[in-house]
Amino acid sequence: MLVVExxxxxSLVWGAEAVQALRERxxxxxxxxxxxxxxxxxNSRLGLPLLLLPEEARLLAEIGAVTLVSAPRxxxxxxxxxxxxxxxxxxxxxxxxSTLAAEARETRRQELLEKIVExxxxxxxxxxxxxxxxxxxxxxxxxxxxxxxxxxxxxxxxxxxxxxxxxxxxxxxxxxxxxxxxxxxxxxxxxxxxxxxxxxxxxQPGPSNGVTPLPRSALLIQLATARPRPVKAKPLDWRVQSKxxxxxxxxxxELRYSIYRDLWERGFFLSAAGKFGGDFLVYPGDPLxxxxxxxxQCWAAEDPIPLQDLVSAGRLGTSVRKTLLLCSxxxxxxxxxxxxxxxxxxxxxxxxxxxxxxxxxxxxx
Amino acid sequence: xxxxxxxxxxEVPAGxxxxxxxxxxxxxxxxxxxxxxxxxxxxxxxxxxxxxERLRLCRQELWQxxxxxRVERLGSLVAAEWRPEEGFVELKSxxxxxxxxxxxxxxxxxxxxxEEALYLLECGSIQLFxxxxxxxxxxxxxxxxxxxxxxxxxxxxxxxxxRLGYVVRRFQPxxxxxxxxxxxxxxxxxxxxxxxxxxxxxxxxxxxxxKKAKALQxxxxxxxxxxxxxxxxxxxxxxxxxxxxxxxxxxxxLSFQALGSSEPCPALAREDVECGQENEKIKNGAKGxxxxxxxFEQISFPNMASDSRHTLLPAPAPELxxxxxxxxxxxxxxWCQKLNQRKEKLSRRDRDQQAEVQQFxxxxxxxxxVQGCSSWREYKELLQRRQLQKSQPRPPHLWGQSVxxxxxxxxxxxxxxxxxxxxxxxxxxxxxxxxxxxxxxxGLEISFDVYQADAVATFRKNNPGKPYVRMCISGFDEPxxxxxxxxxxxxxxxxxxxxxxxxxxxxxxxxxxxxxxLPRDLEH
Numbered sequence: 001m002l003v004v005e006x007x008x009x010x011s012l013v014w015g016a017e018a019v020q021a022l023r024e025r026x027x028x029x030x031x032x033x034x035x036x037x038x039x040x041x042x043n044s045r046l047g048l049p050l051l052l053l054p055e056e057a058r059l060l061a062e063i064g065a066v067t068l069v070s071a072p073r074x075x076x077x078x079x080x081x082x083x084x085x086x087x088x089x090x091x092x093x094x095x096x097x098s099t100l101a102a103e104a105r106e107t108r109r110q111e112l113l114e115k116i117v118e119x120x121x122x123x124x125x126x127x128x129x130x131x132x133x134x135x136x137x138x139x140x141x142x143x144x145x146x147x148x149x150x151x152x153x154x155x156x157x158x159x160x161x162x163x164x165x166x167x168x169x170x171x172x173x174x175x176x177x178x179x180x181x182x183x184x185x186x187x188x189x190x191x192x193x194x195x196x197x198x199x200x201x202x203x204q205p206g207p208s209n210g211v212t213p214l215p216r217s218a219l220l221i222q223l224a225t226a227r228p229r230p231v232k233a234k235p236l237d238w239r240v241q242s243k244x245x246x247x248x249x250x251x252x253x254e255l256r257y258s259i260y261r262d263l264w265e266r267g268f269f270l271s272a273a274g275k276f277g278g279d280f281l282v283y284p285g286d287p288l289x290x291x292x293x294x295x296x297q298c299w300a301a302e303d304p305i306p307l308q309d310l311v312s313a314g315r316l317g318t319s320v321r322k323t324l325l326l327c328s329x330x331x332x333x334x335x336x337x338x339x340x341x342x343x344x345x346x347x348x349x350x351x352x353x354x355x356x357x358x359x360x361x362x363x364x365x
Numbered sequence: 366x367x368x369x370x371x372x373x374x375x376e377v378p379a380g381x382x383x384x385x386x387x388x389x390x391x392x393x394x395x396x397x398x399x400x401x402x403x404x405x406x407x408x409x410x411x412x413x414x415x416x417x418e419r420l421r422l423c424r425q426e427l428w429q430x431x432x433x434x435r436v437e438r439l440g441s442l443v444a445a446e447w448r449p450e451e452g453f454v455e456l457k458s459x460x461x462x463x464x465x466x467x468x469x470x471x472x473x474x475x476x477x478x479x480e481e482a483l484y485l486l487e488c489g490s491i492q493l494f495x496x497x498x499x500x501x502x503x504x505x506x507x508x509x510x511x512x513x514x515x516x517x518x519x520x521x522x523x524x525x526x527x528r529l530g531y532v533v534r535r536f537q538p539x540x541x542x543x544x545x546x547x548x549x550x551x552x553x554x555x556x557x558x559x560x561x562x563x564x565x566x567x568x569x570x571x572x573x574x575x576k577k578a579k580a581l582q583x584x585x586x587x588x589x590x591x592x593x594x595x596x597x598x599x600x601x602x603x604x605x606x607x608x609x610x611x612x613x614x615x616x617x618x619l620s621f622q623a624l625g626s627s628e629p630c631p632a633l634a635r636e637d638v639e640c641g642q643e644n645e646k647i648k649n650g651a652k653g654x655x656x657x658x659x660x661f662e663q664i665s666f667p668n669m670a671s672d673s674r675h676t677l678l679p680a681p682a683p684e685l686x687x688x689x690x691x692x693x694x695x696x697x698x699x700w701c702q703k704l705n706q707r708k709e710k711l712s713r714r715d716r717d718q719q720a721e722v723q724q725f726x727x728x729x730x731x732x733x734x735v736q737g738c739s740s741w742r743e744y745k746e747l748l749q750r751r752q753l754q755k756s757q758p759r760p761p762h763l764w765g766q767s768v769x770x771x772x773x774x775x776x777x778x779x780x781x782x783x784x785x786x787x788x789x790x791x792x793x794x795x796x797x798x799x800x801x802x803x804x805x806x807x808g809l810e811i812s813f814d815v816y817q818a819d820a821v822a823t824f825r826k827n828n829p830g831k832p833y834v835r836m837c838i839s840g841f842d843e844p845x846x847x848x849x850x851x852x853x854x855x856x857x858x859x860x861x862x863x864x865x866x867x868x869x870x871x872x873x874x875x876x877x878x879x880x881x882x883l884p885r886d887l888e889h
Contacts, residue, residue: 003377007507010517014380014503016432024424031871033521034502035487035528037435039398043528048431049503051871069375071507074495083498089382096385104389217440220388223489224501225434226380232373252842274841274869285410288402288423 004057006236007071009246011057012049014226019050026065027264028056029271029287037225048225053272054247055260058238062261069233070244082229098214251300256280259298259327262335270296277316282325294325294339301328314340380501383434391436399426435489442492445482447500452514454482454493463490466532466824478535479509480523487524518868519812519838525873526836530818536811536835541859669701676701794880799856802849809850811857812838834864834877841869851878 002018004011013019013030022028036047052060060066240248247253256279263270269283269290278295295317299305305326317324317340324340383391402423407416444457456475460468467481477485485491486505493500495508510517526533542551667675680694711719729735738744755775763770771786814832816824835858839846846854846865855863855878864877 003375005377008517012503012506015378016428019431020424020428032431033871035484035524036398036430037433037489038394038396038430040488041528041530042398043525045398045401045430049506053870067375069377072373072377074504074508079496079498083496086498093385093388097389100385100389215440217438219439220385220391220436221439221442221492222383222388223435223437223486223492223499224380224382224503226503227377227501228380228382230379231377233375233377234373235375272870272872274867275872275874285407286420286424288427289406289416289420290410291406291408 002060002066003233004052004060004066004068005071005233006057006068006244008244009054011052011054011068013052014049016048019048022050022060022066023286026060026063027267027269028052028060029269030056031271034225053260054253055257056270058247058257059261059264061238068236068238068245070236070242072231072233075231085229094214094216094219097220101214255298255300255329258329259296259335262327263296263337276320276322277313278324279327281322292322295320295322296325296327296337299326299328301330303328310340380503381432381434383436388436391434394433399430437489437492441490443485443490445477445491445493447479447482447493447495447505447508449495449508453478454509456491457494461490466821466826469826479514480520483509483520484524484527518840521868521871522836522838522866522873523813526813526815530821531833532816532818532821532824532829533836534814534816534829536814538857540814540829541857541861542831669697790883792882795852795855795878797852799852802853802856809837809839809846809854811835811854811863814861832861834862836864836866838866838868841867 002021004013004018013022019030022030030050030052032046032048033051034047034049036042036045039045057066057068061068236242236245238245238248242248260270260280263280263282269286270280271283271287271292273279273281273292273295276295277297279298280296281292282294282296283290283292295313297313313324325337326340327335327337329335403419407419410416441461443459443461445454446457447454454477456468456477460475463481463485464475467485468475468477470476482491482493483505486493486500487502493505495504500508506517509515510520515523523533667678669676676697678695678697681692683692686692734747735744738747755773772783776782813836814829815834815836816829817833820830837846837854862877864875867874867876
């Protein structure tokens with residue numbers, strides 16, 4: 001059973017699985033309004049939370065797919081427990097991450113060991129051929145690094161690759177915060193970097209075989225999207241007006257809801273249409289793959305429609321290639337829709353109102 | 366607080382908590398954003414496999430994107446703490462790159478507004494704590510967006526603009542410079558003083574403006590009291606022979622507030638010292654409470670021009686001065702002598718231009734009849750006589766009827782005047798009359814100042830300059846603002862354009878009103 005929290009008339013869904021279930025199984029889309037973790041500084045794709053229209057939330061509650069609850073306030077009584085468990089969990093995560101990091105370093109080193117040996121052999125051969133030039137470097141390099149065989153210039157590239165690959169491991173964790181070591185190990189392929197890398201990250205099998213503790217600053221933290229601990233909340237009755245649900249009983253809301261429900265039952269996908277001068281945008285399928293066909297405007301049954309509004313809405317619909325749909329509930333509870341279409345030709349413009357079976361009362365304002 | 370009629374019974378499941386291996390694996394996530402709908406959209410669902418497959422692919426990507434959690438290194442996060450009773454977020458560790466455009470310093474501590482903190486939390490730059498427990502984004506939304514701080518719609522618009530790259534700050538009414546002040550280059554002056562604390566600025570603009578400021582400071586009388594001008598008149602009548610002319614208010618409208626001592630600075634050598642002194646005063650004044658808008662029709666200034674020199678200025682009333690400042694009366698005569706009274710040497714082109722313009726102007730003093738008048742009364746009598754003479758030969762067949770001509774021939778000196786008589790519509794600007802509406806009951810308010818994205822490199826929080834636009838935020842279900850609110854808001858905004866951001870369930874659209882003047886005849 002899905003739970004949706006409501007606060008101040010706004011329903012937000014914070015779980016990705018819930019969003020998936022609502023969209024795939026129930027045809028209720030909502031709109032994402034938060035920053036996307038993968039790209040928080042762009043506007044084309046947004047992330048959680050998902051904002052539901054009040055009509056959507058009420059529909060889901062009515063059909064029993066979702067329980068609406070008032071957003072729970074943090075309980076001071078549980079605070080101590082929560083804090084203790086958080087600290088425990090943090091420490092545990094830290095330990096696990098250190099272990100995993102060490103294991104990863106070890107496996108990586110093992111993998112590249114053969115290549116290192118190969119490269120070293122080849123280099124020695126090459127050195128025997130031309131002498132003198134890199135003797136000094138080789139000597140200092142071999143002195144500088146103890147235990148690790150990657151002392152030569154020729155292996156500097158391999159070492160670089162090693163450092164870079166596990167750079168996310170070592171470069172971050174070993175060099176920690178930027179202030180501590182000025183040079184990233186991946187930038188500096190020289191003996192000094194190798195020495196630093198050797199000292200701090202200890203890939204050698206000889207001197208250290210235990211777990212080198214991860215610097216605190218290299219610990220990975222999750223900034224949780226949804227509340228990371230379960231909590232109890234009060235159920236919300238959408239039939240009753242309250243601070244968290246002010247829509248109950250309001251005629252505008254009831255009108256929109258009846259139209260929404262009717263269109264949803266016919267299989268359409270609906271979303272908000274304020275930008276288009278209407279109440280809902282009506283899609284034949286999922287908005288990801290289909291364009292909207294109609295702009296639905298909700299009118300109460302006895303409300304006269306000003307002719308100017310009709311004309312302006314019709315023209316707007318034409319310019320965005322959608323048909324205007326006038327909807328109003330009938331006394332028997334069902335909703336009735338009428339389409340107003342305006343056809344545009346390249347040379348002349350003329351307006352054609354679809355023939356209506358029922359007379360719609362038009363009064364110029 | 367309503368009684369708990371229903372106990373809290375529904376269990377809200379917890380959000381996803383990543384394990385250590387998942388955290389590490391998160392570093393290798395792709396950073397690319399997939400396309401929303403792969404390829405052009407279809408028209409109608411036709412139940413085909415291909416359509417279903419494409420839809421499945423799009424959906425799968427969407428779920429994958431939404432399910433990702435934010436993973437950051439502890440070293441790159443700035444720790445911050447939410448203080449609900451004070452309504453701000455205090456930084457516990459030094460701020461990062463975002464400090465250039467966001468946040469403020471107070472009492473030596475770095476602070477953020479709730480909306481800035483929430484935005485940075487969503488970006489993954491800070492870790493927000495409340496009572497030592499880190500807040501998830503859901504909890505942060507709940508705690509930081511309350512009625513006192515900021516509502517949800519305002520936060521949506523704020524984050525939308527920040528993601529686009531703009532620099533968005535809360536609206537500061539004190540930063541609004543009226544067009545008049547801008548015309549006087551007052552904002553440039555205040556900035557100039559702020560830049561050169563105690564140092565003498567070599568730029569000529571500062572020099573000349575500072576001279577002007579001193580002159581006006583000297584002439585700053587007790588303000589806005591109609592009752593005080595008679596006493597001033599009485600005093601002045603003892604010293605000057607000519608009666609005081611009714612105040613020319615030329616350029617004296619500097620709203621320096623009660624800046625204290627009207628100490629003269631006769632020696633130019635002391636100018637730099639004065640500049641430094643005024644520095645602090647101006648700075649304190651400029652950064653203080655919002656400047657009240659003075660009604661210059663009621664303030665009278667003494668005329669210190671050469672035609673009727675009135676240079677003996679009384680001491681300002683002590684209740685108008687700050688406690689530690691003594692004001693005294695002064696004789697600005699010596700200072701006035703230092704004014705440059707030499708005749709301006711114009712270039713040849715300027716002289717020609719002046720002569721051209723002069724041709725078409727009639728000098729009243731060149732009229733011998735006017736020269737014959739020895740007092741105002743005689744001059745007025747002359748004018749009346751002339752008026753009678755002009756109006757006497759009026760053809761009765763035109764003027765005796767019930768329908769008379771619209772204009773007198775002598776009154777119609779330009780097509781513009783004629784048009785004014787005929788015009789039915791009058792040009793009005795949205796900000797006109799806004800001054801009187803400031804005290805009216807509040808409804809819609811200006812929320813944010815928005816600065817352009819390309820100014821980020823040179824943006825200074827202490828001196829942000831003129832904003833690009835100002836934002837008012839509302840929802841779609843609220844009524845359209847009425848003319849009263851529009852006028853008030855436009856006046857409040859000064860000369861910065863105002864944009865209304867309307868939020869409709871996550872969708873934001875921007876609207877603005879534009880002042881438009883109908884073209885008219887320019888020959889005036």
